[in-house]
Each structure stands twice: as structure tokens, then as C-alpha cells.
Amino acid sequence: MTVFLIWSCSGKNASEISNETLLIVKKIEKINVLMGSAVGSSGHKPNQYENFEELKKNASKQELITLTNHSNGVVRCYSFWALALSENIDLFSIIKDHINDDTQVKTQFGCSGSTEKVGDFFINLVNPKDEDSDITKLTPDEFNKLDSLLIHKENNLYARYDAIANAVPTAYLYSKVREMVVKHNNQNALITLSKYKNPHDIELILKNRDPDEDGESGYFYTYKAIQNFPDPIFLPFLEKKLNETLDNDRYDGEWLQLYMAIASYKNQKSLELLTIPFTKVKHQDIKKYHIKFVYEAIIVNKSKLYDDLLWKIWQDENIITQEGFEYLLQLNKTKTLELSKKELNSNYQIKNTNTIPKINQSMFSQNLEENMLNFVLLNDKVFAYNVINDKIINTNVNDFEMYCSKILELKDPSFTEILFKRLKNEDNPHVYLQIVETLISFKDESINKRILETRKKNKNMNQDWGSEALDEILKKNKIK
Structure with a gap:
């Protein structure tokens, strides 16, 4: 060899x-x-x-x-x-x-x-x-040792930035981290430094700006540092930066971190600043970004002080997430039920009621809209059924699956007519195949016969891969 x-x-x-x-x-x-x-x-x-x-x-x-x-x-x-x-x-x-x-x-x-x-x-x-x-x-121990080596041994790897950002503050590490900020303007090191909450570093944080940014930007890491160290001295700076955003005709991703920094204070001044974009943003098309960022900042920094603002954002701005839904559900089940109805039917008029809704753990899934529908089903079946009927007719293919699956789960043949109404002219195989499988699940020979009759009238069900898939479904269920 x-x-x-x-x-x-x-x-x-x-x-x-x-x-x-x-x-x-x-x-x-x-x-x-x-x-x-x-x-x-x-x-x-x-x-x-x-x-x-x-x-x-x-x-x-x-x-x-x-x-x-x-x-x-x-x-x-x-x-x-x-x-x-x-x-x-x-x-x-x-x-x-x-x-x-x-x-x-x-x-x-x-x-x-x-x-x-x-x-x-x-x-x-x-x-x-x-x-x-x-x-x-x-091993986790080896990776921790590696992080320490990356921090203390001079190198140009990007992994060093991650190691610095993830470092647990220790007295031994402090001087090294501060040196990286002062001598190298290392932005990740600034975030780690802020975790020490050392008053001597306040001026360093206030003067920080990413040298690679221009215009009003460059404060992403400054805002992140303030989130770790919400000292009152930073509030005037944050208010100034917030006011500078109000007349912008395009949004900046840094604003989320700005609002995160403001929300981290959880005091009356921070609440005052978080309400500013609702009335003082100059361009309405940019306002929606401000409100979305305010919402996300509050969700991360939950506080009783911000609860009314969170309700307002859901009711007036139609912004809600899974985490927000579950949090507000804990605060007020009745109000959450009313807003869920409004979310599912935009024409619904919210009512004042003292009825305490039922909840159970089985109503929760990974899909926010399904959670709301399940919540409404538990407490107002008639309303929920009307929502399902409306969605079966009008919703797009992306949302259709959830509503059709809900019918399959409920096993209620009262949905038969609305399913056939959609099936009559449907051209999307992803939709009509799911409708057929749902109808077959009712195990009714008259329904199976109607499926075949509908297929004859709807030419879309006899084309391309959808037709072949439908043949397989019918064959599997011995429908011919």
C-alpha cells in the first residue's frame, strides 16, 4: 500500500x-x-x-x-x-x-x-x-468547559459570542467581560455584563451603540442589556428613543427590544410609555407594528399592572397568542369566552354577563383557534355549531382542516348538509378529500350514495391526483 x-x-x-x-x-x-x-x-x-x-x-x-x-x-x-x-x-x-x-x-x-x-x-x-x-x-460538562475556553482564550469564532451571551455571571468572570466591552465593543459581552447589575456599568450601557448600524438604529444590545438591569436611570433614555420612533414611516425590528426594555420595569412610568403608541404614532400602517411589539413585550413581562392593556390589545387590535389566551383565561374566564366568540365571529357583539364558563384540560391543543372553538363548544354549543357551519362554507384550505376535523371528532351528522354544500363545487383536492372522509365516517349508506352522485356533477373531483386519491378512499370503504 x-x-x-x-x-x-x-x-x-x-x-x-x-x-x-x-x-x-x-x-x-x-x-x-x-x-x-x-x-x-x-x-x-x-x-x-x-x-x-x-x-x-x-x-x-x-x-x-x-x-x-x-x-x-x-x-x-x-x-x-x-x-x-x-x-x-x-x-x-x-x-x-x-x-x-x-x-x-x-x-x-x-x-x-x-x-x-x-x-x-x-x-x-x-x-x-x-x-x-x-x-x-x-457532554454538558464538556460544553461548559468549552464555553469557558472560548471566553478566556483569544479567538475569532462566532461561538465565542454565544459563550459570552450564555455565561453565568461570576466575580471571576466580571473583569474579563467588562474588558471585552471596553476594549472590543463586544455587544454580546455587554448583555452578560448587564447581568451583574453593577452601578459602575450604567454609563457604559448608556453610551453603547452597535458601530455597524446607522440612522436611529444600533441599540439592540443596549435594550437587551437594560432588560437585565432595569435601573430607573435608563428610563429617560428609553422614553427619548421611543419618541424618536413615532414619526417613522417604516418599522425597525429593534423596537421590539425597546418595548421589552420598557416593559421590564413593571411600574407606572413603563405603563405610561407602553400606551404612547396607541395614540401618538404618526403613520397608521406603522402603528400595527408598535402595538404588536407592545403585546409581545407584555407577554414576556406579565404584570397585573399591564393586564388592562393586554385586554385592550385583544379586543381593539385583534392580537392574541396561545400564551396570551391561556394567561387571560386564568384572569377572567367570562371575558375570555366573550372575546373568543368575537374572534371566531367578527360580527358578534360582546355581552356583559356574570356566568362563569366551564373549562377542562382536554380543550387545549397546539392550535389557538381550536382552543377558542373548544372553549366555546363547552359553553355555547349552538354558537360553536354556527361557527363551524360558517367556516365549512367560507374558510380557506389552511383553516378548513381544523374545522372539518372537529366535525369528525363530534360525529354529529347534523353537519351533513353543510359538508355537501361545500363539496358540490369544491375544486381543491385537500378540501374535498377531507369532506368525503368525514361524510363516510357517519356510516350511512344514503350519504355514501350522495357522495357518488356529487362526484358525477362536480368535474373537479375527477381530475388529476385528487381523483386517484378519491378512488382509493372509496375503494378502501367499499363504496361503488
Whole structure:
């Protein structure tokens, strides 16, 4: 067997690599892009990934360890990836040796092409928070040690920013973090520094601005820092920045963090500032973004002080989320029921009532609209049935599935006529196939006969893949 020497990128070590493995390495070098198993809009397997599969199959563990020090960054990445798919490899030691490996490699996973530093690829691949079960992960203890190394050892990896942002504040770490803010204007370090809530850092936070931003922007990390350290000294600054947004004719994503910072105070002044956009935003098309950000800020910083504002946003602005729904349900079941009815039927007139609605745990799902419908079903069946009937006729394909599934769950044949009314002219296979399956579930021969008659009249049910799928459904249920 012919043997070659492969020198590390540092030029310090040499090991024996078989001729067969070297040929694979040369093919990887030639393409010189780190690719996944499926790329492009068609999701085809690229030749480069086949090269990687050859490398996994043919290279020994020792060869792969050696190749993590190859002069080509893509080869280093694939070699480490192959090792991470093996067992009994000290991945932590390899990563430690590559903390300064900031070589940029081109990458393509799926349709997305990008670049990544080799050291970052190593770390991201074995992050224990990643759920890829095929890859061997670092233990939580190893990852914590790695974060400490990233912080204390000079390097240019993006992983260092994550390590700083996730660092637990300790007296030992404080001086290092502050130095990174003062000397390097490290924005992630500013957020960690704010967790110490040290009055000596207030001026540093107030003067902070991301140098890469312009205009009124550049305060994203400043706002994040204030959320950790809501000192009263920052309130005039936040009020000033809020007032600067009111005449803008386009929204800025930073505003969410601004409102988060304001809401973190949970006092009368913060409530006053959070109500400003309801009346003082100049452009109505921009106002909706302000209100949405206010809502999100309140949900993160829940407080009795903000409850009335949360109700107002739901009732007047029609903004509600799953978390908000469950929170308001705990506060006032009656009011939540009335607003749920309004949400399901925009023409509904909210009533004042003292009736205490019923709830049960089975009404909750991952779908907010379904939660509201289930809540209404428990307490006003007639209203809920009217909503379902209306949605079956008028809702689009995206929402139709939930309402049709609800009929299937209720097993109430009173919905038969409304389903046939939609089926009569429906042209979307996703809709008419679900209607047919729901109608069949009633196990009524007369209904089955009507399905066949409706199909004869609705030519859409006899075209393309939908027709074939319908044939299968009918055959499975012995309907002919």
C-alpha cells in the first residue's frame, strides 16, 4: 500500500494516510464546498456528499483524526463530521485544538449557500442542544468547559459570542467581560455584563451603540442589556428613543427590544410609555407594528399592572397568542369566552354577563383557534355549531382542516348538509378529500350514495391526483 504524509495546517505533525483515502481527500479538495446530503431546490445528493460517504467508509479513525489537521478547511470539516458519527472518539480534545481555526469554508445545506468558520462548524456539530441523534455530542460538562475556553482564550469564532451571551455571571468572570466591552465593543459581552447589575456599568450601557448600524438604529444590545438591569436611570433614555420612533414611516425590528426594555420595569412610568403608541404614532400602517411589539413585550413581562392593556390589545387590535389566551383565561374566564366568540365571529357583539364558563384540560391543543372553538363548544354549543357551519362554507384550505376535523371528532351528522354544500363545487383536492372522509365516517349508506352522485356533477373531483386519491378512499370503504 502506498503511504502519503499529510501535514497539519500548523505544519507540526505528520501521519500516514493510505493512497485510497488520499484520493478521496483530493476529490473533496477539488470541489472545496462543505455540502449536506440534499442540496438545491430538487434536494439531490451532490457528488461532494458522496465523497464524504466514501471518506466515512474507507478512512480509519486515526486517519480521520489526522485529517482534522489537513491544510484544506473542507477536508477538516468532513473528517471531524465522520469522527462525530463514530464512537469512542475524544471530540472535545480535537475541538480544543481548533479554537483558533477561523478558516472560512463555503457551505451548502439544502437551498442555502453560506460560509462558516471551521472551528464554528466543529462546535455547532456536537452542541448537545442539537437533537441530531446520529451525531455524538459533547457532554454538558464538556460544553461548559468549552464555553469557558472560548471566553478566556483569544479567538475569532462566532461561538465565542454565544459563550459570552450564555455565561453565568461570576466575580471571576466580571473583569474579563467588562474588558471585552471596553476594549472590543463586544455587544454580546455587554448583555452578560448587564447581568451583574453593577452601578459602575450604567454609563457604559448608556453610551453603547452597535458601530455597524446607522440612522436611529444600533441599540439592540443596549435594550437587551437594560432588560437585565432595569435601573430607573435608563428610563429617560428609553422614553427619548421611543419618541424618536413615532414619526417613522417604516418599522425597525429593534423596537421590539425597546418595548421589552420598557416593559421590564413593571411600574407606572413603563405603563405610561407602553400606551404612547396607541395614540401618538404618526403613520397608521406603522402603528400595527408598535402595538404588536407592545403585546409581545407584555407577554414576556406579565404584570397585573399591564393586564388592562393586554385586554385592550385583544379586543381593539385583534392580537392574541396561545400564551396570551391561556394567561387571560386564568384572569377572567367570562371575558375570555366573550372575546373568543368575537374572534371566531367578527360580527358578534360582546355581552356583559356574570356566568362563569366551564373549562377542562382536554380543550387545549397546539392550535389557538381550536382552543377558542373548544372553549366555546363547552359553553355555547349552538354558537360553536354556527361557527363551524360558517367556516365549512367560507374558510380557506389552511383553516378548513381544523374545522372539518372537529366535525369528525363530534360525529354529529347534523353537519351533513353543510359538508355537501361545500363539496358540490369544491375544486381543491385537500378540501374535498377531507369532506368525503368525514361524510363516510357517519356510516350511512344514503350519504355514501350522495357522495357518488356529487362526484358525477362536480368535474373537479375527477381530475388529476385528487381523483386517484378519491378512488382509493372509496375503494378502501367499499363504496361503488
